[in-house]
Amino acid sequence: MAILLFWSYWTLALMVGLGLLRLLWTSRDWREQALAALVLVPMLLRVLLVK
Amino acid sequence: MKGAASLSPLRSSRMRALCFGLLALTLAWVAGRDFLAQREVEELVPSPGLTQRRWLSEWHAPLKGGRGDSEVFVFRGQAPGGRVLVLGGTHPNEPAGYLAAVLLVENLQVEAGEVWVLPRANASAFTATDPQEGTPQCLVLPAADGSARAFRVGGRATNPLDQWPDPEITVHRPSLQTLSGVEVRNLNRSYPGRPDGVFTEQVAFAIRQLVEREGVDLLVDLHEAAIEYPVVNALVAHERAGDLAAAAVFGLSMAGVDIALEPSPANLHGLSHRELGDARPALLATLLETANPGQGRLRGRTDAAQLLLGQDPCYTAAQGIPGMNKVKVDSLGLPMTLRVGRHLEAVRELCVAMEVVAPDKVVRYAGPPSLMELQTAGLSPWLRPLPR
Numbered sequence: 454m455a456i457l458l459f460w461s462y463w464t465l466a467l468m469v470g471l472g473l474l475r476l477l478w479t480s481r482d483w484r485e486q487a488l489a490a491l492v493l494v495p496m497l498l499r500v501l502l503v504k
Numbered sequence: 505m506k507g508a509a510s511l512s513p514l515r516s517s518r519m520r521a522l523c524f525g526l527l528a529l530t531l532a533w534v535a536g537r538d539f540l541a542q543r544e545v546e547e548l549v550p551s552p553g554l555t556q557r558r559w560l561s562e563w564h565a566p567l568k569g570g571r572g573d574s575e576v577f578v579f580r581g582q583a584p585g586g587r588v589l590v591l592g593g594t595h596p597n598e599p600a601g602y603l604a605a606v607l608l609v610e611n612l613q614v615e616a617g618e619v620w621v622l623p624r625a626n627a628s629a630f631t632a633t634d635p636q637e638g639t640p641q642c643l644v645l646p647a648a649d650g651s652a653r654a655f656r657v658g659g660r661a662t663n664p665l666d667q668w669p670d671p672e673i674t675v676h677r678p679s680l681q682t683l684s685g686v687e688v689r690n691l692n693r694s695y696p697g698r699p700d701g702v703f704t705e706q707v708a709f710a711i712r713q714l715v716e717r718e719g720v721d722l723l724v725d726l727h728e729a730a731i732e733y734p735v736v737n738a739l740v741a742h743e744r745a746g747d748l749a750a751a752a753v754f755g756l757s758m759a760g761v762d763i764a765l766e767p768s769p770a771n772l773h774g775l776s777h778r779e780l781g782d783a784r785p786a787l788l789a790t791l792l793e794t795a796n797p798g799q800g801r802l803r804g805r806t807d808a809a810q811l812l813l814g815q816d817p818c819y820t821a822a823q824g825i826p827g828m829n830k831v832k833v834d835s836l837g838l839p840m841t842l843r844v845g846r847h848l849e850a851v852r853e854l855c856v857a858m859e860v861v862a863p864d865k866v867v868r869y870a871g872p873p874s875l876m877e878l879q880t881a882g883l884s885p886w887l888r889p890l891p892r
Protein backbone atom coordinates (compact mmCIF):
# COMPACT_ATOMS: atom_id res chain seq x y z
CA MET A 454 0.00 0.00 0.00
CA ALA A 455 2.79 2.39 0.91
CA ILE A 456 4.48 1.67 -2.42
CA LEU A 457 1.23 2.33 -4.25
CA LEU A 458 0.78 5.62 -2.42
CA PHE A 459 4.35 6.64 -3.13
CA TRP A 460 3.83 5.74 -6.77
CA SER A 461 1.27 8.50 -7.10
CA TYR A 462 2.58 11.74 -8.56
CA TRP A 463 0.35 13.78 -6.29
CA THR A 464 1.43 11.97 -3.14
CA LEU A 465 5.05 12.47 -4.02
CA ALA A 466 4.45 16.14 -4.82
CA LEU A 467 2.67 16.60 -1.48
CA MET A 468 5.45 14.96 0.51
CA VAL A 469 8.19 16.94 -1.23
CA GLY A 470 6.13 20.12 -0.90
CA LEU A 471 5.58 19.68 2.83
CA GLY A 472 9.28 18.92 3.32
CA LEU A 473 10.25 22.09 1.48
CA LEU A 474 7.70 24.16 3.41
CA ARG A 475 9.10 22.88 6.69
CA LEU A 476 12.63 23.68 5.55
CA LEU A 477 11.62 27.19 4.48
CA TRP A 478 9.74 27.95 7.69
CA THR A 479 12.00 26.42 10.32
CA SER A 480 15.53 26.63 8.98
CA ARG A 481 17.91 29.23 10.39
CA ASP A 482 20.24 28.93 7.38
CA TRP A 483 19.38 31.50 4.69
CA ARG A 484 20.84 29.29 1.95
CA GLU A 485 18.49 26.44 2.82
CA GLN A 486 15.58 28.86 2.96
CA ALA A 487 16.45 30.39 -0.42
CA LEU A 488 16.73 26.97 -2.04
CA ALA A 489 13.44 25.82 -0.48
CA ALA A 490 11.61 28.94 -1.68
CA LEU A 491 13.00 28.73 -5.21
CA VAL A 492 11.87 25.11 -5.54
CA LEU A 493 8.64 25.24 -3.55
CA VAL A 494 7.00 28.31 -5.10
CA PRO A 495 7.30 27.28 -8.79
CA MET A 496 6.24 23.76 -7.79
CA LEU A 497 3.12 25.06 -6.01
CA LEU A 498 2.25 27.30 -8.97
CA ARG A 499 2.66 24.37 -11.36
CA VAL A 500 0.50 22.06 -9.28
CA LEU A 501 -2.20 24.59 -8.37
CA LEU A 502 -2.45 26.85 -11.41
CA VAL A 503 -1.07 25.22 -14.56
CA LYS A 504 -3.47 22.70 -16.02
CA MET B 505 14.08 38.54 28.92
CA LYS B 506 15.58 35.17 28.06
CA GLY B 507 12.37 34.19 26.15
CA ALA B 508 12.34 37.42 24.11
CA ALA B 509 16.02 37.03 23.20
CA SER B 510 15.49 33.48 21.87
CA LEU B 511 12.38 34.56 19.90
CA SER B 512 14.22 37.18 17.87
CA PRO B 513 16.35 34.90 15.61
CA LEU B 514 13.27 32.76 14.92
CA ARG B 515 11.24 35.83 13.97
CA SER B 516 13.99 37.10 11.70
CA SER B 517 14.32 33.68 10.01
CA ARG B 518 10.57 33.69 9.35
CA MET B 519 10.76 37.19 7.92
CA ARG B 520 13.56 35.91 5.72
CA ALA B 521 11.39 32.96 4.67
CA LEU B 522 8.61 35.35 3.65
CA CYS B 523 11.06 37.53 1.72
CA PHE B 524 12.49 34.53 -0.12
CA GLY B 525 8.94 33.33 -0.81
CA LEU B 526 8.03 36.70 -2.32
CA LEU B 527 11.26 36.78 -4.34
CA ALA B 528 10.57 33.29 -5.69
CA LEU B 529 6.99 34.32 -6.52
CA THR B 530 8.26 37.34 -8.46
CA LEU B 531 10.76 35.24 -10.40
CA ALA B 532 8.11 32.59 -11.10
CA TRP B 533 5.68 35.27 -12.30
CA VAL B 534 8.22 36.70 -14.76
CA ALA B 535 9.22 33.25 -16.05
CA GLY B 536 5.61 32.01 -15.95
CA ARG B 537 4.44 34.76 -18.31
CA ASP B 538 6.86 33.48 -20.98
CA PHE B 539 5.86 29.90 -20.23
CA LEU B 540 2.13 30.56 -20.52
CA ALA B 541 2.61 32.75 -23.61
CA GLN B 542 3.64 29.58 -25.43
CA ARG B 543 0.02 28.47 -25.23
CA GLU B 544 -1.37 31.52 -27.01
CA VAL B 545 -2.50 30.49 -30.47
CA GLU B 546 -1.66 33.07 -33.11
CA GLU B 547 -4.48 34.26 -35.30
CA LEU B 548 -4.50 33.37 -38.98
CA VAL B 549 -6.25 35.64 -41.47
CA PRO B 550 -7.97 33.45 -44.05
CA SER B 551 -8.41 34.61 -47.62
CA PRO B 552 -11.85 35.84 -48.74
CA GLY B 553 -12.17 32.49 -50.51
CA LEU B 554 -12.74 30.74 -47.16
CA THR B 555 -16.02 28.81 -47.13
CA GLN B 556 -16.10 27.38 -43.63
CA ARG B 557 -14.08 27.38 -40.44
CA ARG B 558 -14.38 24.13 -38.51
CA TRP B 559 -12.72 22.40 -35.57
CA LEU B 560 -11.02 19.02 -35.39
CA SER B 561 -13.20 18.12 -32.41
CA GLU B 562 -16.18 17.86 -34.79
CA TRP B 563 -14.73 14.48 -35.75
CA HIS B 564 -13.83 13.40 -32.21
CA ALA B 565 -15.83 15.20 -29.52
CA PRO B 566 -13.50 14.53 -26.53
CA LEU B 567 -10.96 16.93 -28.08
CA LYS B 568 -13.40 19.84 -27.81
CA GLY B 569 -12.01 22.81 -25.92
CA GLY B 570 -8.72 21.06 -25.18
CA ARG B 571 -5.24 21.60 -26.51
CA GLY B 572 -5.67 18.85 -29.11
CA ASP B 573 -8.43 20.79 -30.82
CA SER B 574 -7.43 22.74 -33.90
CA GLU B 575 -8.98 24.84 -36.66
CA VAL B 576 -9.78 23.32 -40.04
CA PHE B 577 -10.12 25.81 -42.91
CA VAL B 578 -12.39 24.72 -45.76
CA PHE B 579 -12.23 26.29 -49.24
CA ARG B 580 -14.85 25.19 -51.79
CA GLY B 581 -14.79 25.99 -55.49
CA GLN B 582 -17.79 26.77 -57.70
CA ALA B 583 -17.21 23.68 -59.83
CA PRO B 584 -17.42 20.16 -58.36
CA GLY B 585 -14.30 18.07 -58.00
CA GLY B 586 -12.10 16.25 -55.55
CA ARG B 587 -11.27 16.98 -51.92
CA VAL B 588 -7.71 17.67 -50.78
CA LEU B 589 -6.61 17.77 -47.15
CA VAL B 590 -3.34 19.57 -46.40
CA LEU B 591 -1.78 18.96 -42.99
CA GLY B 592 0.68 21.52 -41.61
CA GLY B 593 2.21 21.46 -38.16
CA THR B 594 2.25 17.71 -37.65
CA HIS B 595 5.74 18.50 -36.32
CA PRO B 596 5.77 22.18 -35.26
CA ASN B 597 9.60 22.16 -35.15
CA GLU B 598 9.48 21.96 -38.96
CA PRO B 599 8.39 25.54 -39.67
CA ALA B 600 8.25 25.46 -43.48
CA GLY B 601 5.44 22.89 -43.31
CA TYR B 602 3.43 25.13 -41.01
CA LEU B 603 4.16 28.35 -42.94
CA ALA B 604 3.24 26.72 -46.27
CA ALA B 605 -0.13 25.75 -44.75
CA VAL B 606 -0.52 29.32 -43.44
CA LEU B 607 0.11 30.75 -46.92
CA LEU B 608 -2.52 28.39 -48.31
CA VAL B 609 -5.06 29.50 -45.69
CA GLU B 610 -4.35 33.19 -46.30
CA ASN B 611 -4.33 33.11 -50.12
CA LEU B 612 -6.44 30.26 -51.49
CA GLN B 613 -9.12 30.95 -54.07
CA VAL B 614 -10.47 27.54 -55.05
CA GLU B 615 -12.10 27.28 -58.47
CA ALA B 616 -12.95 23.56 -58.63
CA GLY B 617 -13.14 20.94 -55.91
CA GLU B 618 -12.31 21.57 -52.27
CA VAL B 619 -9.13 22.26 -50.32
CA TRP B 620 -9.20 21.63 -46.57
CA VAL B 621 -6.24 22.91 -44.56
CA LEU B 622 -5.38 21.86 -41.01
CA PRO B 623 -2.37 24.13 -40.36
CA ARG B 624 -1.78 23.01 -36.74
CA ALA B 625 -2.33 19.27 -36.93
CA ASN B 626 -0.72 18.71 -33.53
CA ALA B 627 -1.84 21.88 -31.75
CA SER B 628 -0.44 20.72 -28.41
CA ALA B 629 3.08 20.41 -29.86
CA PHE B 630 2.96 24.13 -30.71
CA THR B 631 2.81 24.93 -26.98
CA ALA B 632 6.32 23.73 -26.09
CA THR B 633 9.69 23.47 -27.80
CA ASP B 634 11.78 20.33 -27.50
CA PRO B 635 14.10 20.26 -24.47
CA GLN B 636 17.82 20.82 -25.12
CA GLU B 637 17.28 21.79 -28.76
CA GLY B 638 17.59 25.55 -28.26
CA THR B 639 15.02 26.37 -30.93
CA PRO B 640 13.38 29.80 -30.85
CA GLN B 641 9.78 29.98 -29.66
CA CYS B 642 8.53 31.91 -32.66
CA LEU B 643 9.44 33.45 -35.99
CA VAL B 644 8.47 37.07 -36.55
CA LEU B 645 7.81 38.03 -40.16
CA PRO B 646 6.59 41.28 -41.67
CA ALA B 647 3.09 41.08 -43.16
CA ALA B 648 2.06 42.72 -46.43
CA ASP B 649 1.57 46.10 -44.74
CA GLY B 650 4.82 45.91 -42.80
CA SER B 651 3.20 44.98 -39.48
CA ALA B 652 4.75 42.12 -37.53
CA ARG B 653 3.27 38.63 -37.60
CA ALA B 654 4.57 36.03 -35.15
CA PHE B 655 4.40 32.32 -35.95
CA ARG B 656 5.04 29.82 -33.23
CA VAL B 657 7.78 27.20 -33.49
CA GLY B 658 6.98 24.21 -31.34
CA GLY B 659 8.39 20.79 -30.63
CA ARG B 660 8.29 17.54 -32.55
CA ALA B 661 5.93 15.86 -30.13
CA THR B 662 2.87 16.60 -28.01
CA ASN B 663 3.51 18.80 -24.96
CA PRO B 664 4.29 16.46 -22.01
CA LEU B 665 1.83 18.51 -19.92
CA ASP B 666 -0.89 17.07 -22.15
CA GLN B 667 0.41 13.51 -22.25
CA TRP B 668 2.66 12.13 -19.56
CA PRO B 669 4.58 9.97 -18.71
CA ASP B 670 6.23 8.40 -21.75
CA PRO B 671 6.56 4.60 -21.64
CA GLU B 672 9.94 2.90 -21.97
CA ILE B 673 8.78 1.49 -25.29
CA THR B 674 5.93 2.71 -27.47
CA VAL B 675 3.72 -0.04 -28.81
CA HIS B 676 1.86 1.12 -31.91
CA ARG B 677 -1.76 -0.03 -32.24
CA PRO B 678 -2.98 -2.06 -33.94
CA SER B 679 0.29 -3.26 -35.56
CA LEU B 680 2.10 -3.85 -32.21
CA GLN B 681 5.24 -2.39 -33.77
CA THR B 682 7.64 -1.13 -31.10
CA LEU B 683 9.28 2.29 -31.13
CA SER B 684 11.26 4.33 -28.64
CA GLY B 685 9.23 5.70 -25.72
CA VAL B 686 9.13 9.35 -26.80
CA GLU B 687 7.40 8.41 -30.07
CA VAL B 688 4.22 7.88 -28.06
CA ARG B 689 3.76 11.67 -28.36
CA ASN B 690 4.66 11.84 -32.07
CA LEU B 691 1.52 12.41 -34.15
CA ASN B 692 3.17 10.93 -37.21
CA ARG B 693 3.71 7.63 -35.41
CA SER B 694 0.21 7.53 -33.92
CA TYR B 695 -2.03 6.91 -36.93
CA PRO B 696 -4.58 5.43 -37.38
CA GLY B 697 -5.25 6.49 -33.78
CA ARG B 698 -7.73 5.21 -31.22
CA PRO B 699 -10.81 6.95 -29.82
CA ASP B 700 -9.89 5.82 -26.29
CA GLY B 701 -6.12 5.98 -26.76
CA VAL B 702 -3.63 8.46 -25.30
CA PHE B 703 -3.91 12.15 -26.23
CA THR B 704 -1.85 11.94 -29.45
CA GLU B 705 -3.68 8.81 -30.61
CA GLN B 706 -6.95 10.70 -30.14
CA VAL B 707 -5.72 13.58 -32.33
CA ALA B 708 -4.67 11.02 -34.97
CA PHE B 709 -8.06 9.36 -34.65
CA ALA B 710 -9.83 12.71 -35.22
CA ILE B 711 -7.81 13.31 -38.39
CA ARG B 712 -8.60 9.79 -39.59
CA GLN B 713 -12.30 10.39 -38.91
CA LEU B 714 -12.12 13.63 -40.89
CA VAL B 715 -10.49 11.79 -43.81
CA GLU B 716 -12.99 8.94 -43.77
CA ARG B 717 -16.23 10.78 -43.00
CA GLU B 718 -15.58 13.73 -45.33
CA GLY B 719 -14.33 11.50 -48.15
CA VAL B 720 -10.91 13.07 -48.64
CA ASP B 721 -9.36 12.09 -52.00
CA LEU B 722 -5.84 13.45 -51.61
CA LEU B 723 -3.81 13.90 -48.42
CA VAL B 724 -0.66 16.04 -48.33
CA ASP B 725 1.24 16.06 -45.03
CA LEU B 726 3.86 18.87 -44.96
CA HIS B 727 7.15 18.20 -43.18
CA GLU B 728 10.81 19.13 -43.00
CA ALA B 729 13.81 16.98 -42.20
CA ALA B 730 17.46 17.30 -41.21
CA ILE B 731 20.12 17.71 -43.89
CA GLU B 732 21.70 14.33 -43.02
CA TYR B 733 18.35 12.47 -43.14
CA PRO B 734 18.10 10.28 -46.26
CA VAL B 735 14.45 11.09 -47.00
CA VAL B 736 14.75 14.79 -47.70
CA ASN B 737 13.53 16.98 -50.57
CA ALA B 738 11.21 14.09 -51.22
CA LEU B 739 7.63 13.20 -51.96
CA VAL B 740 6.60 10.07 -50.05
CA ALA B 741 3.60 8.27 -51.48
CA HIS B 742 1.38 5.38 -50.51
CA GLU B 743 1.51 2.67 -53.19
CA ARG B 744 -1.91 3.65 -54.55
CA ALA B 745 -0.68 7.23 -54.93
CA GLY B 746 2.40 6.15 -56.91
CA ASP B 747 1.10 7.25 -60.34
CA LEU B 748 -0.11 10.56 -58.96
CA ALA B 749 3.19 11.21 -57.20
CA ALA B 750 5.22 10.26 -60.29
CA ALA B 751 3.21 12.71 -62.39
CA ALA B 752 3.73 15.43 -59.75
CA VAL B 753 7.48 14.74 -59.56
CA PHE B 754 7.64 15.00 -63.36
CA GLY B 755 5.79 18.32 -63.24
CA LEU B 756 8.09 19.62 -60.50
CA SER B 757 11.18 18.57 -62.46
CA MET B 758 9.87 20.49 -65.46
CA ALA B 759 9.55 23.53 -63.20
CA GLY B 760 13.14 23.10 -62.04
CA VAL B 761 12.32 21.67 -58.61
CA ASP B 762 14.37 18.53 -57.97
CA ILE B 763 12.47 16.14 -55.76
CA ALA B 764 12.82 12.43 -55.03
CA LEU B 765 9.91 10.01 -55.11
CA GLU B 766 9.93 7.68 -52.12
CA PRO B 767 7.52 4.78 -51.59
CA SER B 768 5.74 4.70 -48.25
CA PRO B 769 7.34 1.78 -46.33
CA ALA B 770 4.71 -0.92 -45.84
CA ASN B 771 6.32 -2.13 -42.61
CA LEU B 772 6.77 1.22 -40.86
CA HIS B 773 3.51 1.87 -39.06
CA GLY B 774 1.96 4.95 -37.56
CA LEU B 775 2.78 7.32 -40.44
CA SER B 776 0.03 9.41 -42.04
CA HIS B 777 0.60 8.22 -45.62
CA ARG B 778 0.76 4.56 -44.55
CA GLU B 779 -2.10 4.33 -42.08
CA LEU B 780 -4.56 6.81 -43.61
CA GLY B 781 -3.82 5.39 -47.07
CA ASP B 782 -4.58 1.91 -45.74
CA ALA B 783 -7.66 3.08 -43.80
CA ARG B 784 -9.44 4.72 -46.72
CA PRO B 785 -9.08 2.80 -50.01
CA ALA B 786 -10.09 5.82 -52.12
CA LEU B 787 -7.45 8.09 -50.54
CA LEU B 788 -4.21 9.01 -52.29
CA ALA B 789 -1.90 9.67 -49.35
CA THR B 790 1.35 11.62 -49.69
CA LEU B 791 3.90 13.41 -47.51
CA LEU B 792 6.39 16.13 -48.43
CA GLU B 793 9.82 16.72 -46.92
CA THR B 794 12.06 19.75 -47.42
CA ALA B 795 15.59 20.12 -46.05
CA ASN B 796 15.86 22.25 -42.91
CA PRO B 797 19.36 23.20 -41.66
CA GLY B 798 17.80 24.07 -38.29
CA GLN B 799 16.99 20.50 -37.32
CA GLY B 800 19.87 18.04 -37.59
CA ARG B 801 22.53 17.01 -35.08
CA LEU B 802 25.34 18.78 -36.95
CA ARG B 803 23.79 22.21 -36.82
CA GLY B 804 25.24 25.19 -35.00
CA ARG B 805 23.38 27.96 -33.20
CA THR B 806 19.66 27.63 -33.83
CA ASP B 807 17.84 30.93 -33.83
CA ALA B 808 15.15 32.67 -35.87
CA ALA B 809 17.68 33.99 -38.39
CA GLN B 810 19.07 30.52 -38.96
CA LEU B 811 15.60 29.05 -39.49
CA LEU B 812 14.58 31.84 -41.87
CA LEU B 813 17.82 32.16 -43.84
CA GLY B 814 18.64 28.45 -43.71
CA GLN B 815 22.34 29.19 -43.38
CA ASP B 816 24.48 27.08 -41.10
CA PRO B 817 28.29 27.16 -41.17
CA CYS B 818 28.46 23.62 -39.70
CA TYR B 819 26.47 22.12 -42.57
CA THR B 820 28.42 24.22 -45.07
CA ALA B 821 31.65 22.83 -43.59
CA ALA B 822 30.20 19.29 -43.65
CA GLN B 823 29.71 19.69 -47.38
CA GLY B 824 33.33 18.51 -47.71
CA ILE B 825 32.59 15.17 -45.98
CA PRO B 826 31.42 12.68 -48.61
CA GLY B 827 27.88 11.45 -48.01
CA MET B 828 27.29 13.56 -44.92
CA ASN B 829 24.83 16.09 -46.35
CA LYS B 830 22.00 14.61 -48.36
CA VAL B 831 21.26 18.08 -49.77
CA LYS B 832 23.81 20.65 -50.81
CA VAL B 833 24.15 23.43 -48.22
CA ASP B 834 26.35 26.24 -49.48
CA SER B 835 26.86 29.69 -47.98
CA LEU B 836 23.56 30.85 -49.52
CA GLY B 837 21.76 28.27 -47.37
CA LEU B 838 18.27 26.87 -47.79
CA PRO B 839 16.06 29.87 -46.97
CA MET B 840 12.49 29.62 -45.74
CA THR B 841 11.24 31.10 -49.03
CA LEU B 842 12.79 28.16 -50.90
CA ARG B 843 11.42 25.56 -48.48
CA VAL B 844 7.90 27.00 -48.33
CA GLY B 845 7.97 27.51 -52.10
CA ARG B 846 8.90 23.87 -52.69
CA HIS B 847 5.93 22.78 -50.57
CA LEU B 848 3.50 25.07 -52.36
CA GLU B 849 4.78 24.02 -55.81
CA ALA B 850 4.45 20.35 -54.83
CA VAL B 851 0.88 20.78 -53.52
CA ARG B 852 -0.03 22.57 -56.75
CA GLU B 853 1.58 19.84 -58.90
CA LEU B 854 -0.21 17.11 -56.93
CA CYS B 855 -3.53 18.85 -57.64
CA VAL B 856 -2.61 19.19 -61.33
CA ALA B 857 -1.72 15.51 -61.39
CA MET B 858 -5.14 14.67 -59.91
CA GLU B 859 -6.66 15.83 -63.20
CA VAL B 860 -4.60 13.16 -64.98
CA VAL B 861 -5.00 10.32 -62.51
CA ALA B 862 -8.63 10.96 -61.45
CA PRO B 863 -10.30 13.42 -63.88
CA ASP B 864 -13.53 13.49 -61.84
CA LYS B 865 -11.55 14.59 -58.76
CA VAL B 866 -10.15 17.77 -60.20
CA VAL B 867 -8.93 20.41 -57.75
CA ARG B 868 -8.03 23.79 -59.20
CA TYR B 869 -7.08 26.90 -57.30
CA ALA B 870 -5.27 30.23 -57.55
CA GLY B 871 -3.75 32.56 -54.98
CA PRO B 872 -0.74 31.03 -53.21
CA PRO B 873 2.61 32.23 -54.56
CA SER B 874 4.91 30.23 -56.79
CA LEU B 875 8.44 29.33 -55.76
CA MET B 876 9.82 32.02 -58.04
CA GLU B 877 7.50 34.67 -56.61
CA LEU B 878 8.56 33.74 -53.07
CA GLN B 879 12.24 33.82 -53.96
CA THR B 880 11.81 37.21 -55.59
CA ALA B 881 9.54 38.96 -53.10
CA GLY B 882 9.80 36.91 -49.89
CA LEU B 883 6.92 35.67 -47.75
CA SER B 884 5.59 39.07 -46.67
CA PRO B 885 3.35 39.98 -49.66
CA TRP B 886 1.36 36.82 -48.97
CA LEU B 887 0.91 37.31 -45.24
CA ARG B 888 -2.23 39.28 -44.47
CA PRO B 889 -2.08 41.90 -41.73
CA LEU B 890 -3.92 41.04 -38.54
CA PRO B 891 -7.27 42.82 -38.16
CA ARG B 892 -6.99 45.79 -35.79
